[in-house]
Amino acid sequence: MSIIIKSSRASDIKSSEITPESDYLNRREFIKKSSLLLGAAWAGRVAMPVAASTKDFSSIIKSPYSTDVPPNSFKEITSYNNFYEFGTSKKDPARNAGDFQTDPWSITIEGECKKQGRFDLDDLIKPFALEERIYRFRCVEGWSMVIPWIGFSLADLIKQCEPNSRAKYIEFTTLYDPKRMPGQKRRVLQWPYTEGLRIDEAMNPLTLMAVGLYGKTMPNQNGAPIRLVVPWKYGFKSIKSIVKIRFTETQPACTWNVTAPKEYGFYSNVNPNVDHPRWSQRTERRIGSKFWEPKQKTLMFNGYGEDVAYLYKDMDLTKYF
Numbered sequence: 001m002s003i004i005i006k007s008s009r010a011s012d013i014k015s016s017e018i019t020p021e022s023d024y025l026n027r028r029e030f031i032k033k034s035s036l037l038l039g040a041a042w043a044g045r046v047a048m049p050v051a052a053s054t055k056d057f058s059s060i061i062k063s064p065y066s067t068d069v070p071p072n073s074f075k076e077i078t079s080y081n082n083f084y085e086f087g088t089s090k091k092d093p094a095r096n097a098g099d100f101q102t103d104p105w106s107i108t109i110e111g112e113c114k115k116q117g118r119f120d121l122d123d124l125i126k127p128f129a130l131e132e133r134i135y136r137f138r139c140v141e142g143w144s145m146v147i148p149w150i151g152f153s154l155a156d157l158i159k160q161c162e163p164n165s166r167a168k169y170i171e172f173t174t175l176y177d178p179k180r181m182p183g184q185k186r187r188v189l190q191w192p193y194t195e196g197l198r199i200d201e202a203m204n205p206l207t208l209m210a211v212g213l214y215g216k217t218m219p220n221q222n223g224a225p226i227r228l229v230v231p232w233k234y235g236f237k238s239i240k241s242i243v244k245i246r247f248t249e250t251q252p253a254c255t256w257n258v259t260a261p262k263e264y265g266f267y268s269n270v271n272p273n274v275d276h277p278r279w280s281q282r283t284e285r286r287i288g289s290k291f292w293e294p295k296q297k298t299l300m301f302n303g304y305g306e307d308v309a310y311l312y313k314d315m316d317l318t319k320y321f
């Protein structure tokens, strides 16, 4: 079974054609509409969109990497969150992140690369083509969602940074500002939150830098103004509210791996065959499903194996979990 609609890239689609939430709810209608839009775009072969931004989504490509599974509702996606900087319960981020100011926002790029410095976020992402990508999202806690992100491939940004041959990994850091992120006043985690990927994982076209969802600017509780999304890994790899990107020669320290190394590895690929020490990872509960509905089987690499299994070809994934 293939869950990824594979086709060549389509050209640009106007914001008026971004699928609103109501359309997502009717899966058949949505798929029909998507294919029509892709077809129309191909027929016209209009120019690639330019000037990506965190606010203006007037030029969006419908990504061929989207799953055809119907997405969760906007309400579900924005009211059941993990974002410890705003509290540890699932409802806390929606309750506490409302006033979080994310404009202006800058990102520092440093380490083993040519392009170094602190850049205004909108200036930094201007050259990239924004895509709408509907991805499956699997949390290590055993729940899952399907989310229509808006973003661009991290690979585009990496190429622009011109990493050198020593750049084997990439490290991301979340903002540290306890006044704006009150959860950081408590030492529930080692702040700031950091995450990392091997450079080839980061270069995989599925790895997304997301700046919005459901056609809207990224809600604060989901990691405004910019976050990572790595759909074949457990959700905690998808670090939110990023202020720093560093290219490194050695494996970066990652928050959950540092906090509980026996429970959370560096790789954290979704893997139904490797149990969490305290629970099985074989099944998942889709948020929004009814209590009588059976749990779903968790797929290897969250169903993205066709695109990412090559990255781990000779690795023992029980050891490198």
Ligand code: MTE
Pocket: 080, 081, 082, 083, 084, 085, 139, 140, 174, 193, 221, 222, 223, 234, 235, 236, 237, 238, 239, 240, 241
């Ligand atoms: N990023 C930061 N900075 N802080 C966090 O607490 N939680 C992670 C990840 N990124 C987290 C974070 C976890 S555990 C998950 S499951 C996802 O964000 C949740 O993303 P969502 O709230 O958009 O579903």
